[in-house]
Amino acid sequence: MNLRMPATEKDLAEDAPWKKIQQNTFTRWCNEHLKCVHKRLGDLQRDLGDGLRLIALLEVxxxxxxxxxxxxxxxxxxxxxENVSVAxxxxxxEHIKSLWA
Structure with missing residues (x-):
């Protein structure tokens, strides 16, 4: 990574440390809820991509x-x-809106 990168660009970089912390925290939170249905997330993007674990999480x-x-x-x-669309x-x-809506 370029050490001369301004702080704002560095914070927004793909490998910014805070992003990894957030990702790990959210993954642990999801896994805590999914364990009652015997499911688990390892990689958020890959494991939520087919919609099945996302659906399971929403149902739980x-x-x-x-x-x-x-x-x-x-x-x-x-x-x-289609699975992601169902979710x-x-x-x-259920009238649940995202923060960006």
Whole structure:
């Protein structure tokens, strides 16, 4: 990494230490909730990418089931995207908005 990089750029860099801390903290929080359904996250991006663990986390946190069926074994990208869409639709129907909405 360039040591001359201004502090703001350094803080926004992909490998900024605070980002790793946040990622590890969130992963531990997710795993704490997912353990009751015998699921676990290792890598956030990879493990949430097919939608299955995201759906499981939402069901655990809300204590509700998904409104729509989803792919239990998503083999194709389209199936994974549909699963993520089911999770996002669930959040919308439960009136849960992101900080960026």
């Amino acid at each position: 946190l809300s204590q509700k089931r998904m409104y729509r069926k989803y792919h239990q074994r998503p083999n194709f990208r389209q199936m994974k995207l 996002l639709e669930f959040l919308e129907r």
